[in-house]
Amino acid sequence: MLLRLFIGYLLVQTVSGKMCRPKASGTKLQAFVNNDVNSIMGDPERNTVRHANQLVYFWPSLSEFEQSVLRDSFSQISRRSCIKFEEQPWQPWYHADRWEPERPYVIIRKSRQYAAYTDNNLEGQVSRTILYISQNAFEQHSYNQSRGAVMDQLVRYMGLRKELLRPDAASYAQEKNVGHAPPTPRFHPAQLSWPFDPESITVPLSARKTHYLTEYCPGRNDADIGAGQRVGLLTRWDSIKINSMYCPQLVEADPRRGPCVVPRKKDIHHFKKKIHAYNEMKKY
Numbered sequence: 001m002l003l004r005l006f007i008g009y010l011l012v013q014t015v016s017g018k019m020c021r022p023k024a025s026g027t028k029l030q031a032f033v034n035n036d037v038n039s040i041m042g043d044p045e046r047n048t049v050r051h052a053n054q055l056v057y058f059w060p061s062l063s064e065f066e067q068s069v070l071r072d073s074f075s076q077i078s079r080r081s082c083i084k085f086e087e088q089p090w091q092p093w094y095h096a097d098r099w100e101p102e103r104p105y106v107i108i109r110k111s112r113q114y115a116a117y118t119d120n121n122l123e124g125q126v127s128r129t130i131l132y133i134s135q136n137a138f139e140q141h142s143y144n145q146s147r148g149a150v151m152d153q154l155v156r157y158m159g160l161r162k163e164l165l166r167p168d169a170a171s172y173a174q175e176k177n178v179g180h181a182p183p184t185p186r187f188h189p190a191q192l193s194w195p196f197d198p199e200s201i202t203v204p205l206s207a208r209k210t211h212y213l214t215e216y217c218p219g220r221n222d223a224d225i226g227a228g229q230r231v232g233l234l235t236r237w238d239s240i241k242i243n244s245m246y247c248p249q250l251v252e253a254d255p256r257r258g259p260c261v262v263p264r265k266k267d268i269h270h271f272k273k274k275i276h277a278y279n280e281m282k283k284y
């Protein structure tokens, strides 16, 4: 409660005080509905794309453990993509660093309920985002799974959408008990220009219990669904999709050789059997 009041105070200061710049957009808590990283609307004003280099402040109440998971997530993401998260030493809101024009930054906080962000643009002067990582991401069964859950929220903040919500996802992965299908969010065209990836960091670990792969995805096994989050690593295809948004000049890949059609070496035998079985099935 106190924190919330403080934030309210901060925002009021932001708008009315310090800069004498009247308009802050998207500061209200209600705005989270649209900026939920799970939201179908995402960020309707733009197709992502943020700065590939993100200056990051940790909200002081994040625990050492949470900070270390976040740092590790940053380094895993930048190891395999051109996105960089640069942690800054904490500065209070009135510090000059936080008011420098041309220096957008993100404050990372934790939320019991949301994975969400709120972007504030003060007349193009200061661009500041508050990103809420949901508490449960830090409370997974293992450290690597926590890193995976945090990485998922970070890459979706950076503009990836859930692979399972792609318009073409149902061709490759089907839900066992069909519930109501969530609406398709707006995807960045770069993500959709590459093949569906059942192991993407954006696929929840729990999806292996709820989904199975179709005959159009013989290159992977049901047990591979959600593998990215399980090990807490971007897949090769996650990297390709992210880099296509932020540094397309670095991307070299053949979209016809996606994870659903190119098996891993260890699975080749199984893959051949599956293809054979499908072909047999089609005969009848």
Ligand SMILES: *[C@@H]1O[C@H](CO)[C@@H](O)[C@H](O)[C@H]1NC(C)=O
Residues within 6 Å of the ligand: 144, 231, 232, 233
């Ligand atoms: C967790 O991830 C790290 C880095 O990828 C890896 O070295 C380590 O073996 C993983 N731990 C477990 C228990 O899988």
